Amino acid sequence: MATAGYDLVIVANRLPVDVSLDDNGEPTWTRSPGGLVTALEPVVQKSDGAWVGWGGSADLELEPFDADDMRLVPVALSEDDLTQYYEGFSNDTLWPLYHDVIQPPTFHRQWWDAYQRVNRRFADAAAAQAAPGATVWVHDYQLQLVPKYLREQRPDIRIGYFHHIPFPPLEIFVQLPWRKQVVEGLLGADLIGFQRGGDAANFVRAVRRLTEHTTRGQMVTLTDANGRVERHVRAAAFPISIDSHAFDTMARTPEVQQRAKEIRTELGDPKVLLLGVDRLDYTKGIRHRIKAYGELLEDGRLSVEDATLVQVASPSRENVGAYQQLRDDVEILVGRINGDYSEFGHPAIHYMHHSYPMEEMAALYLAADVMLVTALRDGMNLVAKEYIAARSDDRGALVLSEFTGAADELGGAAILVNPHDISGLKNAIMHAVNIDPREARKRMRRLRRRVLENDVANWSNTFLSVLTAVPVRSSHV
16 A cells, blocks of 8 residues: 555544635635644644644545645545434434443434445545654544544554543443444554543453453563464553643733733623633533522522622524434523522623633633632543643632542642532532642642643643554565
8 A cells, every 4th residue: 555654644523624715716724723633733743743634614525735844645535424423323312322422422323324435435544644654643532433543554553542431331321222332442552542541441341251361460462363462551540731831821820910901801800700611512510500500699608799700601503403403491591590599790691602812811811819619520520620721820719520540640739529519519519619729739739730830732742652562563565
């Protein structure tokens, strides 16, 4: 098979840019913000690598092109692919299943067929770009079959896979009708990364239950039909982070600090500003958070004269029915609480269903006294880390769900909470509201040390250094 000769190939559902056609039918692109892009763009640029992914527009077939010192390789997806592979199998089957079945998953054989078809298309594109002995790094739950498909074509390359969302306990995972195929798909990789040690352990347990492969600790041993060892696969935790130094630097600028003061003024200068920032997703615990806050107002433990809650809920998967229902539920709840408790000049909740640029978010983090991260299940939760990175003043308090990956790293200094326990959540919020300033500074300094030391560059470098230590085979292509 001919190769384009790239020593590093990233494979993700999306390219780091959004591609469209201008009025003349020529492709144009705009940079696509996001944590994954921030993490991997410098690595790809430094290695003169390639990035395989969908360009963001349906039915758009484009040749590979160069942008931002990277080779970008668009994978075409039709409207039918997006409906069945992305909105269907990825986000209405896998997403709820992998997040503890908070919402019941839907199992459709046609969606599974589309998932296989699209995963093979991504694998074909990556195989065509990888040089002999190259390193290919596949990302996330939309592409779990790519490692196997890729290895079938290119046994000469190193393959890494990183799973950005939780990997569920065996008892939940086995509900998936195609559970063994997914496990075998992932085992095409040499190194499988997860956010938490528990996720890696869940995967290894699934391997033991669903396959004949032997396991020992983090290692899975694959053998051929004659019992000879073919290779070893390692499953381990590599918790992802953010570009914490960039966020820290931004939050120190006079413009952002001035904007933070303006935000408090615009909100009526509350004594306590509570903040929630999430994609509008049923995994984020937004309803639990708002319910707890409403009860605190009802109990008289908080008052709208002194406290206000800002909830930023970015639009997400608006074509999926469960997300449409969630938006209705949240907005009804917000409206009810505002109707019951708001006063002139003092709304109980400021609710925004749209996104903000990074500078505005940094100012909002800096303005907030209490950050509420109440996810019911989350692979990591980078919002918690963004809040910490923005708090160069060592102030503020983080209320953090124990069901986030971030709790493993930050639990020692954050105020941990079980968001299903509304009474406990209310007490945690009040602890954060009334925390002694000296204790708050002590906690925040500990949190900031952790987040600034373990930034996203450290994450990608650590994963790739472990992966590239895997010996490659001689070329079979």
